[in-house]
Amino acid sequence: MKDAKSKQPILDVKNLKMYFPIKGGLLNRKIDDFKAVDDVSFSIQRGKTFGLVGESGSGKTTVGKCILRLVEPTSGQIIFDGADLTRLNAGQMRDQRTHMQMIYQAPAASLNRRMTIGQIIGEALWLHERLNARDRRKRVLELLDIVGLKSEHYYRYPHEFSGGQQQRVGIARALAVQPQLLILDEPTSALDVSVQAQILNLLQQLQDEFDLTYLFISHDLGVVRYMCDEIGLLYLGKLVEVADSETIFEQPKHPYTQALISAIPDPDPDITREEIILTGDIHTKVSDIGCPFAPRCHAAKVPACDTALPPLVNTNENHFVACHLHLADEDAPQKEAYA
Amino acid sequence: MAEKLLEIRDLHLEFKTFDGVAKVLAGVDLTLHRGDVYGLVGETGCGKSMTALSIPRLIPMPPGRITQGEIIFNGENLLEKSEGQMERFRAKHLGVIFQDPVTNLNPMFTVREQLIDAVIFQQHYGTTNNALWRAVMPSARQRRKDALQRAIELLDLVGIPQAATRIHDYPHQFSGGMRQRVLIAMALAGEPDLLIADEPTTALDVTIQAQILRLIKSLVKKLGLTVLLITHNLGVVAKTCEKVAVMYSGRVIEESPVRELFRNPKHPYTQGLIQAVPRKESNRGGLIGIPGTIPDLNHPPAGCRFHPRCPHVMAPCRTTVPSASAMTSAHNVYCHLYPQMDEVAT
Ligand SMILES: Nc1ncnc2c1ncn2[C@@H]1O[C@H](COP(=O)(O)OP(=O)(O)OP(=O)(O)O)[C@@H](O)[C@H]1O
Ligand SMILES: Nc1ncnc2c1ncn2[C@@H]1O[C@H](COP(=O)(O)OP(=O)(O)O)[C@@H](O)[C@H]1O
Ligand code: SF4
Ligand code: SF4
Ligand SMILES: [Mg+2]
Ligand SMILES: [Mg+2]
Numbered sequence: 075m076k077d078a079k080s081k082q083p084i085l086d087v088k089n090l091k092m093y094f095p096i097k098g099g100l101l102n103r104k105i106d107d108f109k110a111v112d113d114v115s116f117s118i119q120r121g122k123t124f125g126l127v128g129e130s131g132s133g134k135t136t137v138g139k140c141i142l143r144l145v146e147p148t149s150g151q152i153i154f155d156g157a158d159l160t161r162l163n164a165g166q167m168r169d170q171r172t173h174m175q176m177i178y179q180a181p182a183a184s185l186n187r188r189m190t191i192g193q194i195i196g197e198a199l200w201l202h203e204r205l206n207a208r209d210r211r212k213r214v215l216e217l218l219d220i221v222g223l224k225s226e227h228y229y230r231y232p233h234e235f236s237g238g239q240q241q242r243v244g245i246a247r248a249l250a251v252q253p254q255l256l257i258l259d260e261p262t263s264a265l266d267v268s269v270q271a272q273i274l275n276l277l278q279q280l281q282d283e284f285d286l287t288y289l290f291i292s293h294d295l296g297v298v299r300y301m302c303d304e305i306g307l308l309y310l311g312k313l314v315e316v317a318d319s320e321t322i323f324e325q326p327k328h329p330y331t332q333a334l335i336s337a338i339p340d341p342d343p344d345i346t347r348e349e350i351i352l353t354g355d356i357h358t359k360v361s362d363i364g365c366p367f368a369p370r371c372h373a374a375k376v377p378a379c380d381t382a383l384p385p386l387v388n389t390n391e392n393h394f395v396a397c398h399l400h401l402a403d404e405d406a407p408q409k410e411a412y413a
Numbered sequence: 414m415a416e417k418l419l420e421i422r423d424l425h426l427e428f429k430t431f432d433g434v435a436k437v438l439a440g441v442d443l444t445l446h447r448g449d450v451y452g453l454v455g456e457t458g459c460g461k462s463m464t465a466l467s468i469p470r471l472i473p474m475p476p477g478r479i480t481q482g483e484i485i486f487n488g489e490n491l492l493e494k495s496e497g498q499m500e501r502f503r504a505k506h507l508g509v510i511f512q513d514p515v516t517n518l519n520p521m522f523t524v525r526e527q528l529i530d531a532v533i534f535q536q537h538y539g540t541t542n543n544a545l546w547r548a549v550m551p552s553a554r555q556r557r558k559d560a561l562q563r564a565i566e567l568l569d570l571v572g573i574p575q576a577a578t579r580i581h582d583y584p585h586q587f588s589g590g591m592r593q594r595v596l597i598a599m600a601l602a603g604e605p606d607l608l609i610a611d612e613p614t615t616a617l618d619v620t621i622q623a624q625i626l627r628l629i630k631s632l633v634k635k636l637g638l639t640v641l642l643i644t645h646n647l648g649v650v651a652k653t654c655e656k657v658a659v660m661y662s663g664r665v666i667e668e669s670p671v672r673e674l675f676r677n678p679k680h681p682y683t684q685g686l687i688q689a690v691p692r693k694e695s696n697r698g699g700l701i702g703i704p705g706t707i708p709d710l711n712h713p714p715a716g717c718r719f720h721p722r723c724p725h726v727m728a729p730c731r732t733t734v735p736s737a738s739a740m741t742s743a744h745n746v747y748c749h750l751y752p753q754m755d756e757v758a759t
Binding site for chain 1: 456457588589590618619620621622623624626627645646647648649651652653671672675676685686687688689690691692693695697698700701702703704706707
């Protein structure tokens with residue numbers, strides 16, 4: 075990760091923090107911070123898919139918004155293709171944004187219902203390239219074809235489409251500006267499984283064809299396993315484990331990851347795994363100093379769990395874990411902080 | 414084999430809509446035995462909720478209309494009951510958890526108020542002879558006191574810690590998983606025979622889903638409940654149910670013990686649905702979806718409603734609705750690929 079130029083990641087997120095003010099008291103002044111994203115670091119190599127997983131409210135969407143600077147991060151660096159996005163002014167950021175596109179969970183809500191499909195995709199092209207009407211139309215038809223829609227869909231409106239087709243339109247619009255990075259925020263969670271399979275396959279084809287890089291946000295571990303090369307688990311705004319997909323599923327180390335994986339209902343009645351049932355939920359009160367997962371943790375805890383925040387460390391070969399039990403690993407090579 | 418509790422036979426339900434008649438249920442068949450945890454799966458709009466709400470007769474008529482079929486519960490056809498009989502029947506025998514969150518907990522009242530109302534309502538209607546019951550009825554005050562006691566017991570039963578304290582809270586003071594537990598408690602207030610749970614975990618995170626599914630299973634053991642569990646998640650079915658019916662566009666197209674359905678799916682739609690779920694072994698690019706989209710219920714395809722999307726479509730599929738073919742005694746499939754029972758019989 076340090077030397078070879080070819081291995082320089084296309085996206086490098088360093089110590090990202092997004093604190094929202096909590097207001098209260100008589101004067102409705104800021105009384106505290108809500109740490110939606112708290113010191114998150116990860117990087118993605120070109121052409122790869124990084125999965126961001128966690129329960130609702132864990133901060134996944136906020137990370138995505140920070141990268142596009144749809145919200146202003148409190149601190150941290152977002153290095154895209156060598157440039158730190160947090161230092162750009164609005165105009166420079168607008169140029170950068172065409173290299174990065176976001177695809178949203180609710181396909182219907184993200185499309186303007188008064189515009190035809192042709193206009194929706196054409197608008198993105200116009201803003202990006204200022205193509206004339208004829209070239210624009212030609213390009214829209216190409217894009218429709220790429221995402222598996224037909225030319226007769228050009229004059230239709232979003233409400234005439236199924237959820238899966240609307241998501242295809244959203245993907246075509248994102249591709250219109252020829253981005254390098256797609257941030258996919260739960261792109262199939264509103265879709266039925268037969269349609270989800272179509273969209274996941276489409277995303278993989280597009281990735282191969284256009285050398286796209288994906289930040290894939292999801293709470294569905296089955297989908298994440300299928301899509302991602304590397305996975306990071308978020309819990310209350312903090313990354314608690316990062317490793318390649320295979321390692322996360324075959325040798326999860328963090329007690330939260332272990333519980334999450336054991337809770338996925340497998341579509342196979344013959345798989346009977348020991349299921350870890352966690353008590354409480356993500357809202358269970360957490361102390362300011364200890365491990366954020368401590369109130370729900372099922373592992374044999376150590377005293378430090380309640381008194382010190384476990385840092386995310388490399389336990390071995392790029393398997394990063396934030397848990398006091400794994401700090402204590404005897405056989406692990408010397409620790410190296412993730413960022 | 415355990416005794417039959419519920420049998421739905423050839424149920425047809427229509428809705429009047431602005432552009433014609435939507436044939437929402439077109440011959441639903443399913444059978445639940447006492448003690449079953451029975452899954453009803455299918456993709457959005459296939460009629461799972463409409464099937465489930467037909468049992469307590471909670472579908473507004475009009476615009477809805479049941480044009481054909483029977484719902485036999487413990488030997489009685491529910492469709493022949495009067496409104497008044499049906500209301501008592503619901504209170505005594507059925508517990509329902511709705512998918513639609515608006516009809517669930519009322520944010521304006523504490524859990525105590527809502528749960529006590531449920532307990533009193535169910536007890537009141539649960540007694541078949543109201544006159545007799547009134548004669549021996551305790552004072553209203555005593556009644557509320559007893560109901561509070563019962564309400565706390567119910568919260569305790571569904572695993573709410575410190576039930577006696579938490580019962581005074583408002584719904585927004587509970588997390589999503591806790592609210593789902595409260596809803597289960599309300600549905601259990603009348604000690605029902607059948608619990609109908611419509612997507613009880615769909616809105617929840619996976620660790621909370623696991624808690625709720627475990628709770629439902631433990632209640633089946635503890636209370637001898639029968640459960641109709643509606644979901645679109647095949648994983649939830651595999652983990653929770655013993656039997657399952659798969660629906661497609663207003664019909665049950667396959668009904669089977671769960672293990673057999675996953676090992677040996679017979680209907681082309683079921684096969685497609687199982688293949689579409691990403692799993693451990695799925696290779697990149699190896700997921701197979703089902704091409705096409707679900708039919709318009711105002712103009713459904715003739716014959717087998719899956720025929721426009723089916724890779725095995727044949728001539729009879731386009732004209733004739735397939736009837737049941739028995740694979741084993743408990744495994745039925747509705748598809749022309751298999752010998753049709755009514756043909757075999759003749
Ligand atoms: N009042 C109504 N008027 C017309 N059509 C209706 C009405 N209520 C329901 N439907 C239609 O009936 C069909 C079945 O609806 P139902 O709610 O049972 O689906 P479902 O299988 O529960 O789907 P989901 O998984 O989305 O909950 C849908 O196509 C729906 O649009
Ligand atoms: N603009 C905001 N102001 C205050 N809190 C916010 C804001 N945006 C998000 N949050 C909070 O940050 C947390 C993480 O949110 P989000 O990133 O949407 O989570 P996820 O996508 O993982 O479900 C949530 O608790 C949410 O309520
Ligand atoms: S640090 Fe302690 S409380 Fe946190 S996950 Fe590890 S064992 Fe559990
Ligand atoms: S009846 Fe025909 S169209 Fe329908 S599922 Fe069977 S083979 Fe396919
Ligand atoms: Mg989100
Ligand atoms: Mg429904």
